[in-house]
Amino acid sequence: MPDAVLDDISHRRFNPLTGAWLLVSPHRTKRPWQGQKEAPSNSKLPDYDPKCFLCPGNKRAQGDSNPQYKNTFAFVNDYSAVKEEQQAYEPAAANEDDVASLLLQAQPATGRCYVLTFAANHATTLADMTTEEIVPVIQAWTRIYASHMSTSHPLKAQAARALEQIPVNPDAEVGKPKQQLRYMQIFENKGVTMGCSNPHPHCQVWTVSNLPEEPAKEIDQMSQYHKSHGRHLLGDYAKLEMEKEERVVWQNESFLIVCPWWAFWPFEVLVIAKRHVRALVDLTDDETVRFAEAIQEITRRYDNLFETSFPYSSGIHQAPLDCTEEEAETSWFHMHFYPPLLRSATVRKFQVGYELLAESQRDITPEQAAAKLRACGGELYRKSLQ
Amino acid sequence: MPDAVLDDISHRRFNPLTGAWLLVSPHRTKRPWQGQKEAPSNSKLPDYDPKCFLCPGNKRAQGDSNPQYKNTFAFVNDYSAVKEEQQAYEPAAANEDDVASLLLQAQPATGRCYVLTFAANHATTLADMTTEEIVPVIQAWTRIYASHMSTSHPLKAQAARALEQIPVNPDAEVGKPKQQLRYMQIFENKGVTMGCSNPHPHCQVWTVSNLPEEPAKEIDQMSQYHKSHGRHLLGDYAKLEMEKEERVVWQNESFLIVCPWWAFWPFEVLVIAKRHVRALVDLTDDETVRFAEAIQEITRRYDNLFETSFPYSSGIHQAPLDCTEEEAETSWFHMHFYPPLLRSATVRKFQVGYELLAESQRDITPEQAAAKLRACGGELYRKSLQ
Ligand SMILES: O=P(O)(O)O[C@H]1O[C@H](CO)[C@@H](O)[C@H](O)[C@H]1O
Ligand SMILES: O=P(O)(O)O[C@H]1O[C@H](CO)[C@@H](O)[C@H](O)[C@H]1O
Secondary structure (H helix, E strand, O other): OOOHHHHOOOEEEEEOOOOEEEEEOHHHHHOOOOOOOOOOOOOOOOOOOOOOOOOOOOEOOOOOEOOOOOOOEEEEOOOOOOOOOOOOOOOOOOOOOOHHHHHOOEEEOOEEEEEEEOOOOOOOOOOOOOHHHHHHHHHHHHHHHHHHOOOOOOOHHHHHHHHHHOOOOHHHOOOOOOOOOOEEEEEEEEOHHHOOOOOOOEEEEEEEOOOOHHHHHHHHHHHHHHHHHOOOHHHHHHHHHHHHOOOEEEEOOOEEEEOOOOOOOOOOEEEEEOOOOOOHHHOOHHHHHHHHHHHHHHHHHHHHHHOOOOOEEEEEEOOOOOOOHHHHHHOOOEEEEEOOEOOOOOOEOOOOHHHHHOOOEEOOOHHHHHHHHHOOOOOOHHHHHO | OOOHHHHOOOEEEEEOOOOEEEEEOHHHHHOOOOOOOOOOOOOOOOOOOOOOOOOOOOEOOOOOEOOOOOOOEEEEOOOOOOOOOOOOOOOOOOEOOEHHHHHOOEEEOOEEEEEEEOOOOOOOOOOOOOHHHHHHHHHHHHHHHHHHOOOOOOOHHHHHHHHHHOOOOHHHOOOOOOOOOOEEEEEEEEOHHHOOOOOOOEEEEEEEOOOOHHHHHHHHHHHHHHHHHOOOHHHHHHHHHHHHOOOEEEEOOOEEEEOOOOOOOOOOEEEEEOOOOOOHHHOOHHHHHHHHHHHHHHHHHHHHHHOOOOOEEEEEEOOOOOOOHHHHHHOOOEEEEEOOEOOOOOOEOOOOHHHHHOOOEEOOOHHHHHHHHHOOOOOOHHHHHO
């Protein structure tokens, strides 16, 4: 460990995926906390809730009824942030003589937003589910991604193979929007702390007409790295972390879980494909199982860490739905987990004043976080309580 | 209003200060909210709390005693995120043959963090204070900023004048760190929702050895605008918004309060100096009063909006402590307010899944927010309840 001194001093670390620095203050964990406490979520939920708009057979907010689905079920969000059809808007071209054209820039955004449940059981979470139960979730992600890819996509052969080989689940088929969209973001908000308004296990899938800021930054950074060094940023990074070991939480043949060097959230992790997987459609059947294992492993460890249903936002970054050969080749499949808890089930890290106005800041180091997450494998803590 | 259509459709807006786009989904406010509720902060606090570590005369966490101060009082944070002295760390130079030097980059960070109270009264807030009571706060900010500027600073004459003219408050004098620091961030976290652990009215002042990400982005964007157009970005913007009026909340001779075109938080505002003020030390005595008026006005309107003590993080952006002539000339004094509440005292906007993984997203438009903030001037709602 050449950098043991960083365990003790304030320093900045560089995030090569976004190109931004963040402040790390390891000694700050000593300060007493008298602020807001989160509500720990240990309440026992029923397996079926007649009022839940995601449970099988129930009515949704706008009147549709859910089928008696078995594992995953997908539908268009009743309150989508983007829609397929709306009034046209033609942005004004930038014009030196018109300050408004420089400073009040807008562009239309269309798309389609889905909700996708992970299981029929209202009371379960990914941490409670087995690897075998998580596989259908990844298959649903893969089918929804594959069916939304452009017909000229560099990975269209892989998409065709995936659609052929993955069993059809009619409850998770959503058709295709009329217009080709540019990007798909699969993400989960888990827990009330992360703005989730329904505990029924589910994620969201937003497909949009533009490449959003975060994936655009990552693709740009990865592509610059590839041009400068002739290798892939995340490929190099996964190899390096496997050698160093100090930030590794867990791994199997296909996936590596690390607390990244540049992690912002206290127990943030990155799940990285070990080989050059560009998108879900590149995963072999075996890799799908390995990915399910990785998701099972990290969500269970999270819950074990503070013996609570651990809140987080997570999401997949992969090749855009409509992209060039270069973008597809630059993409390296990975999943981010951003959990807010810092010290216990009730004390979180706030991303506020200094963070919003100046720069991201964290207290414990990623190495300390990785050590804690390595130490809490084993059975889900709730199992032995039941 | 040429852009009335934007009131109704999903679109992206461009933030020229950071160079990033965000997603605006005006129709989304219609969705019902069943998620987390914030605790409204209407509890009546005592004017003096013997357990508060900021009240006059009390003992602090690490044993020091506060003086019987009258208005503002400043001290070095007992749990600073950066310190003046620490073990040395020499970052390795980037080296093509050593992947770690490319992907595990760190640099040391030093500095000094202060806490600055706004008033002796434990139960007050900026919204409760009069303009005359806020003036000493701005004077304390100005003196602390002036006394930390480098001796070669392009605004050193202005600093000398400010230090001479602003009355000395011994309770707010903090001396000067041994080493010259690069940047000072003055910010306030208000309310438990914003990670504030003590309701006693106060802000923080972090002085750091580097230029943090957010001000660096802004200086860069403002400097590019200046080079391309020969005018100041925020000067042009303030003029444009005064003409358009639809995003203006309030103004006086010296300051303009707007819900910026690119606002991310539901009721985010930007307080902009109308003339080219580069830093606090540029303010005339009259402008200091005008700035105090602006702060009073926005914090009171915030509280009136949902009849609650409105949580927010706010902070000042101005010329760095140690900077070139060009950086100083590019800087344009402004203050950001980032408040999380969306629909009521208990329903906030969450910056979670899509926002963290893909792109910032907002529901109501800045124009709708400005209209609401324009409509809630007048006396502080609490006054008539007392
Ligand atoms: O310094 P405080 O008030 O204890 O802490 C608060 O402000 C800091 C600066 O924005 C944040 O890093 C902390 O997460 C927050 O709780
Ligand atoms: O779509 P939901 O679950 O109602 O809403 C949640 O996730 C969205 C996407 O991250 C956020 O914009 C909302 O603030 C959050 O409450």
